[in-house]
Amino acid sequence: MDIVITGRHTQIRQKFRDVAESKMNRVTAIAPDAQRVQIVLTHEGNPRQADSAKRVELTVIAGKTVIRAEASSADEFSALDLALDKLTLRLRRARDRRKNHRRGLEHVPMPMDVEPEQLPERVQAPNPDNSAQLDAMASDLGPGESVEVQVGDTPIVIRRKLHIADPMSIDEALYEMELIGHDFFLFVNKETGRPSVVYHRHGWSYGVFEIDTADHAKQAGK
Structure with missing residues (x-):
């Protein structure tokens, strides 16, 4: 090793x-x-x-x-x-x-609490007058590639990176989150195909956010 x-x-x-x-x-x-x-x-x-x-x-x-x-x-x-x-x-x-x-034993999922909580305040967007910044943030990235852009005259730096991962279940995402020791984990839910985030709330309580568009949600509801 x-x-x-x-x-x-x-x-x-x-x-x-x-x-x-x-x-x-x-x-x-x-x-x-x-x-x-x-x-x-x-x-x-x-x-x-x-x-x-x-x-x-x-x-x-x-x-x-x-x-x-x-x-x-x-x-x-x-x-x-x-x-x-x-x-x-x-x-x-x-x-x-x-x-x-x-051994073929079923893994018992951790208790989940999926009630939405208030999200942190949104980071200020890049200055629309700075076309170079916008081009960098909107440009296509390859797997593992990243780009950093400073927001105008502020000390804020936004880092964008493309990570390729296989879709997984909520239970698998919780497991991965515990392995890396973070309070949240971003993944693609293999049951819904939606970008999702699991996060630790308190004790054995966890939450999950899923992102979808209004049009896609309407189509799925038909």
Whole structure:
């Protein structure tokens, strides 16, 4: 398994590199098919955030599966331990799920709450007078390609990226969201064909948004 360690706003000490590489044995013990693990150490320079000055992000790539975890602490070694604990828990969940599927056991879906909630305020659109910005945002992208556009004279930067993914069920989307450790996950619902988002609300409560056009909804209702 390849281990890649990088630093953001900090230098990687050899001691941290040695400790981190030795602790990755926990990853290979649970996920022997893991091909690569990325470790990113970030230093927060704000003295008011001394208790969380070091953040460690762990990303494991095993085939098409990507599992992430991160944690912050006052020093890089405790942050590494906290992030690794989260990562191993998610790795075990992924391993157990694969075992259940091989045995033909039905995966019990997590409880869902699909009541809509208020969306965050919309980000200001690019200045319509700036044709170059609009052309960049509207241009066709290839798989994995991205484009970043600054909004007028503001510090706002909009990043657009094309990601190719197979349609999946709501239950599968929840599973993927837990693996990467995010509070939301964008996917295409294979049952409806609609772009959808699952998100974590509180406790074991989740929500799902589906996007459709009025014309398509009318046609589907016929």
